[in-house]
Amino acid sequence: MGNIILFALLVGLASALILIPFSKAEDQGRKMTSALLIAAIVLFTIGSFAFYYLFNLDRNLSSLWPLAILITLGGTIFAAGKERMIKGSLFVLTLLLGVYFLLAFLFNAEEKYESAKMTEKMEISTFDEKETPASVPPHFARNKMKKAFGQVPNTSYYELGNLQIQKVNGEYVYIAPVEFSGLFKWVNGKSTPGYFTISATDSSANPKFKKSDMIYTPSSFFNKNIERHIRMQYPESIFYGGTQLEIDDEGKPYYIRTFGEFISARNGFKVKGVVVVDPKSGDTKRYALADVPEFIDGAVSPEAVSLQNSYYGNYIHGFWNSLFGKKDVKLPSDEGTEAQVSPIFDENGEMYYFTDFTSPKEGVDSMLGYSLTNSRTGKATFYTGNLKESYMDSEGTMQIIEKKFIEKKWHGEMPILYNFYGEASWLTSVLDSNGFLQNYFIVSAANPEISAYGNTPNEALRKYKTALQHGGGTLDGSSKAEEKQTSGEVLRVYKEKTGDFTIVSILLDNKKNYIISSETNPLAIYVKEGDQVKITYMDTGETFLPVKELVIQGLE
Known part of the structure; x- marks a missing residue:
């Protein structure tokens, strides 16, 4: 409390000395008395204290520029002769300083861009199938x-x-x-x-x-x-x-x-x-x-990250380009859960703020890239995505969900872009009108016609994997899983019709479960209990391991 009182007292003293005229004036009623000076000091001290206490502003001299303009203007008006010239000069200086502060945004856009400049890469690493994404909205x-x-x-x-x-x-x-x-x-x-x-x-x-x-x-x-x-x-x-x-x-x-x-x-x-x-x-x-202590995940505030994203997306060629030409400008989306960004965790448990960037052109839902900013260090990476593909942005994802569940009036929340099985994919929570979680929706960013949803993220991932297998996606072993082979006797079989194809779940005598679509292996529909089979699969660590190839002995 002492520092704000001392700061306010200094402000009050300086204000009174500038505002109260010292030169002799023809009108003796304007002559300053010691009582008037003391009253002015007290008044400005109380006013300064109230202003800084209520608005919690930083107590740097640079924060005083609006008050300095008013005080020097008043001092100039009430002064006369040489004193008016001196205080008038102070007024002009403070006015120029105020103009500099007010118009600084016109000239420091390049500095802002440099402060927010990100490392650029093409794609984020493939999501580890053994993990569960932090996907509760x-x-x-x-x-x-x-x-x-x-x-x-x-x-x-x-x-x-x-x-x-x-x-x-x-x-x-x-x-x-x-x-x-x-x-x-x-x-x-x-x-x-x-x-x-x-x-x-x-x-x-x-x-x-x-x-x-x-x-x-x-x-x-x-x-x-x-x-x-x-x-x-x-x-x-x-x-x-x-x-x-x-x-x-x-x-x-x-x-x-x-x-x-x-x-x-x-x-x-x-x-x-x-x-x-x-x-x-x-x-x-x-x-x-x-x-920063290890237990703190969000040392960099989401508001600060959102501001840095704005600098990086808007000011690549300066302030005026951000308003008119808009060359290479990309706008950060506003679909984030905290100050327009969404916190996510990587496989090492480190938190990042995710933001996707879209075109400034109205009516375009194509994504121009996405950023991940480390929440402890502030270091950011911008991912361009596969430049040969056109990725849908988060807003486009939300629109797909609204159309998918239009009769139920469900909506999406917290869209996050992941690399699922080598395919850039949006994972979004789906909520009803009362805010209750209904399911998890996954859709390919490059192929929006490929999508799946389930009651849990892992269930949605299993269905999405199947959708990729027969939907023209990139599920080709590009995930982190190792390709392996096994053989044995089929103990149990479960078949489920999905659209034009059948999903076959198999339990072998090695007590492991495998899943395959008839789209990739049509003969899988004939498998039955007691069959001897050879399987090529991806060791993802999941309960149901995805099969790339199934051979049923006797049906070669």
């Missing part, structure tokens, strides 16, 4: 948490806070803090009781409430408000994006906020690190990105 997870809110003590005091995803003890979970529902509830409650967690991979999982008292929160007031508390500790720091809750592997919660620096002239933003706050004690620590 946040809207569905939030609905479940709300229904479990009765676990919270003094429920009427609180409401559910912002949802975010994190990896905790090797599991992907959504986290949402319990927040105060208003000023009077904060006065009575003093602290929030904890937070909710729920699996981000298992849609059948139920939310769990974790008790952990938190005093410094986004919904607290005055000096207990987490953002104001951080500002008090770091008055000159530049922050971008809101606070987020992260928990360590022991379940202890921390609030974090991304800080950085302006690109130039209080315009633009470049990430430098993160501030971490213990919400119970208020202890704060500041880390550079290279030193």
